[in-house]
Amino acid sequence: MISVTCVAPVNIALIKYWGKRHEDLILPVNDSISMTLSTDELCAKTTVTASETFERNRMWLNGEEVPFEEGSRLQRCLKEVHRLAVAKGSQKVPPSWKLHIASVNNFPTAAGLASSAAGYACLVYSLSRLYDIPLNEELTTVARQGSGSACRSLYGGFVQWHRGALDNGSDSVAKQIAPSDHWPDMHVLILVVNDARKKTASTRGMQQSVKTSQLIKHRVDQVVPDRITKLRQAIRSHDFQTFAEITMKDSNQFHAVALDTYPPCVYMNDVSHSIVSFVHDYNERMGSYHAAYTFDAGPNACLYVLAENVPHLLSAVQKVFPNDLTDGSTYLRGLPIPEVENTESSKIDSLDVHAKNAFRYIIHTKVGEGPSELGAESLLMNGLPLEH
Amino acid sequence: MISVTCVAPVNIALIKYWGKRHEDLILPVNDSISMTLSTDELCAKTTVTASETFERNRMWLNGEEVPFEEGSRLQRCLKEVHRLAVAKGSQKVPPSWKLHIASVNNFPTAAGLASSAAGYACLVYSLSRLYDIPLNEELTTVARQGSGSACRSLYGGFVQWHRGALDNGSDSVAKQIAPSDHWPDMHVLILVVNDARKKTASTRGMQQSVKTSQLIKHRVDQVVPDRITKLRQAIRSHDFQTFAEITMKDSNQFHAVALDTYPPCVYMNDVSHSIVSFVHDYNERMGSYHAAYTFDAGPNACLYVLAENVPHLLSAVQKVFPNDLTDGSTYLRGLPIPEVENTESSKIDSLDVHAKNAFRYIIHTKVGEGPSELGAESLLMNGLPLEH
Incomplete structure (x- = not known):
């Protein structure tokens, strides 16, 4: 059994993302720019555990189990990460091991703050740590397929999500414009x-x-x-x-x-x-x-x-x-x-x-940093059922 | 002394007038279409009195005197009507006679319903009756210079205000699309x-x-x-x-x-x-x-x-x-x-x-009719001071 726990930030768009040119691949009609907020105040936190003994993939969001369905955005992100792991020849975790994923937001859903960007960024970043895949532009295309603006939460500071021109979305990526210490005030x-x-x-x-x-x-x-x-x-x-x-x-x-x-x-x-x-x-x-x-x-x-x-x-x-x-x-x-x-x-x-x-x-x-991996002491238990 | 009393309707735009290409002439950036509402429920009512003995032009709106200033929209409408009267050779009222104008809306200002369209339409229509000028497209250009959408209130039924192309605004006129009995329900x-x-x-x-x-x-x-x-x-x-x-x-x-x-x-x-x-x-x-x-x-x-x-x-x-x-x-x-x-x-x-x-x-x-002249029994006194 192997576990990874990460936090990922919320980002707030300055130039808004509104409108897709492809629904499933989540390709936007225009570029957007956002600022990443510090994870000290607002963040998603995710623990991904892989085990030979797990029978199926399961996920808990804020303590409640959510369906892990074929064709879902969740499933799509996992498949894409697997694809990258295979391409890279990553051996850290066998792809056949099933996953238990627990994710929480440290801010109330009732606040009405968009949580899906931080959530999917955290999921994808945690999976990338689990399978030992580098954070690069290609990884942002995976987060993008979970929730469009999630790709921007993979970087700190000021981030641009490029619309891209290709039909397969491989150039619809997030890139950092400037890190958080460029304009720390x-x-x-x-x-x-x-x-x-x-x-x-x-x-x-x-x-x-x-x-x-x-x-x-x-x-x-x-x-x-x-x-x-x-x-x-x-x-x-x-x-x-x-x-x-x-x-x-x-x-x-x-x-x-x-x-x-x-x-x-x-x-x-x-x-x-x-x-x-x-x-x-x-x-x-x-x-x-x-x-x-x-x-x-x-x-x-x-x-x-x-x-x-x-x-x-x-x-x-x-x-x-x-x-x-x-x-x-x-x-x-x-x-x-x-x-x-x-x-x-x-x-x-x-x-x-x-x-x-x-x-x-x-x-x-x-303004704050992008996602980061936490130590084993931060393992997220509160989102999981006891038998986990 | 000669008096004319008229009512004019409110109109509600279906295609909105928003934006001018000339501020003073009130020339719009786009055509608009409106429906004229029945004067039975909502109307402006205006009495215009011309007299050799009046020393200056004065106006009362809903019982309160309002300034009759040089260069005002009110002044501009009066000048334009005088111009039309001279052009037509109208002899009914000498242009040297000063006017007392009283206007009221039969709906509370607090209702927030646009009253200026009905008000200026009523003013211009009343003046046209006083000076014996016909209601035609040219008259709508006069009402337009009081309040843009007032030109649409000179006709009943469904009315289009044409943007026009000329710099002097002479083709920025209202025309009826269909009278009120075209679609009475x-x-x-x-x-x-x-x-x-x-x-x-x-x-x-x-x-x-x-x-x-x-x-x-x-x-x-x-x-x-x-x-x-x-x-x-x-x-x-x-x-x-x-x-x-x-x-x-x-x-x-x-x-x-x-x-x-x-x-x-x-x-x-x-x-x-x-x-x-x-x-x-x-x-x-x-x-x-x-x-x-x-x-x-x-x-x-x-x-x-x-x-x-x-x-x-x-x-x-x-x-x-x-x-x-x-x-x-x-x-x-x-x-x-x-x-x-x-x-x-x-x-x-x-x-x-x-x-x-x-x-x-x-x-x-x-849906209702355009402005109409009322009999002498409708002379508006309530808007005027007692000495009138």
């Missing part, structure tokens, strides 16, 4: 918004967009390529102003395309739009971009902000979206936040309250 | 949504869209022309299915473009999106389009529905958006609604409640 506040609406699953949503939106083609052909070039340059040159503007515009355009879909897909809610309005007000008062919002297929906001501006931004957020929770330790999560210096407080004194108790909690995190 | 339910947010004024919003949205060009060049052709055909052939689909898609696309604007313009709220979702559910249950939503620059929904389907649709609306108001006479306004036949009630039994008390009230109205 790039921080994020995640505002987890209370929301109870049912929404269109993103897989279905992007299918419908490609089929029905008349604007998506224009986005893909005429808008995204230029944004990719400019955002890469902004990241390379630590240009937060350009970074912020492209990020906000691309978030808005993704939601515009979702709305142009028929029937329309709506992921932001009134609170989300209120955050957008607040960020624009705030930046205007500060005289330049101090914060940039982005929203994925849900109502939660990710605010990009440089480390030095975190305390001031947070105090503005708390003024505009106050909460009644007395236990600050569960409301404010993640990296500690230094006391605000009062020098700039006059700029937010006149901000109006938009909504009370609008957020479930706020997570403070920052 | 085209009814509308207006769901007036409770909302307290501040929003971007539409004049400013469309300026920003033209300047910053990367999607609006594609809409204008590639999407709207085809929709105009198909919607004209659908109206001519009483094809409610095509009418409904184009109307809903165009509403969605207008709001998508607003969202792609930077900073984004957001006019729909959670309740609006909930109405969208309800209409799609409802139509799916009914097996074909029985209702079509459209939203202007605000959260209120206009639901187009054929007369025979009004009672059933309303009962579905009431099931999904119940209200606690005990006085039905103020909640349900406008045309009476026959009792629902129970034959189809099973199809809405399983609809879930989306939101309670989400609407301020519901107005039931239908």
Whole structure:
């Protein structure tokens, strides 16, 4: 019996992935760029155990067994890893040994944060460690077939998922633009918004967009390529102003395309739009971009902000979206936040309250590294049944 | 002293007007199509009085005096009418006589229904009666310079505002596609949504869209022309299915473009999106389009529905958006609604409640005629100060 345990990060897209050109291979209609978040605050953790005695492959997600079906994305990832292991002549684990896989996310599913990217990245990375396969572009094509944006979670820092041109998807790979230590003071506040609406699953949503939106083609052909070039340059040159503007515009355009879909897909809610309005007000008062919002297929906001501006931004957020929770330790999560210096407080004194108790909690995190293997002491047991 | 009193209708766009190619002349970037609503339920009413003894032009809107400034849109409309009167050699009223103008809307401003279209149409039509100028395409260019969509309110039924190609705007005119008796059973339910947010004024919003949205060009060049052709055909052939689909898609696309604007313009709220979702559910249950939503620059929904389907649709609306108001006479306004036949009630039994008390009230109205002159007994006094 041999076990491997790894963690993998969440990534948040700056240029959004929306729309596939091939459903099964998960080939996107446009390039996307993301920032990888530190695994200290948010991560998936996976233990893969291979044993001669296991009768069949099984998987547990957050403690609940999930089907390991023929033709599933899970199965496809495993097959692809086996193929790479055979190609490399890896002898570490016989391919005939069945696997037990346990995976957990260290953040509540209720938070509505996309967990599949971190989850599939962690699965594929763990399998690569098990079968002794190197992390390279080819491995990102495997993660991509689990969940598109999972390919971006195989690297730390700033990552571009290249659309690729080939039908077989072999050039639809993720590549690092810059490592996390290139811009280490790039921080994020995640505002987890209370929301109870049912929404269109993103897989279905992007299918419908490609089929029905008349604007998506224009986005893909005429808008995204230029944004990719400019955002890469902004990241390379630590240009937060350009970074912020492209990020906000691309978030808005993704939601515009979702709305142009028929029937329309709506992921932001009134609170989300209120955050957008607040960020624009705030930046205007500060005289330049101090914060940039982005929203994925849900109502939660990710605010990009440089480390030095975190305390001031947070105090503005708390003024505009106050909460009644007395236990600050569960409301404010993640990296500690230094006391605000009062020098700039006059700029937010006149901000109006938009909504009370609008957020479930706020997570403070920052740019981080890609997946990593943990020691044997980190073996994941809590996701597995006792007989494991 | 000579007085003229007229009423003019509200119109609701099916293909949206959004974006100007000339700010002062109010020339649009694309053609639009609207339906004129009956003045029995919603209208502007204007009395224009000309007198040798008036010292200056004055205007009262809903009882409050508004400035009559040089260079204002109001002033521009009056000048244009004078120009037409001179050109026609009209002798009815000397152009040197000053005017007192009183205008009221018979619906609360708080309803958030666009009142400027009806208001300027009524002003221009009243002036045309005063100076004995015929209602023709040229007159629509005058109303257009008051408020773009006002040109569409000069005709009843279904109306197209042609973008035009000339720099001076003389070919940017409204023309009737079909009169109201062409499709008399085209009814509308207006769901007036409770909302307290501040929003971007539409004049400013469309300026920003033209300047910053990367999607609006594609809409204008590639999407709207085809929709105009198909919607004209659908109206001519009483094809409610095509009418409904184009109307809903165009509403969605207008709001998508607003969202792609930077900073984004957001006019729909959670309740609006909930109405969208309800209409799609409802139509799916009914097996074909029985209702079509459209939203202007605000959260209120206009639901187009054929007369025979009004009672059933309303009962579905009431099931999904119940209200606690005990006085039905103020909640349900406008045309009476026959009792629902129970034959189809099973199809809405399983609809879930989306939101309670989400609407301020519901107005039931239908396609209607253009502006008309009223008798002397209708002289509007309530908008004017006593000394008038």
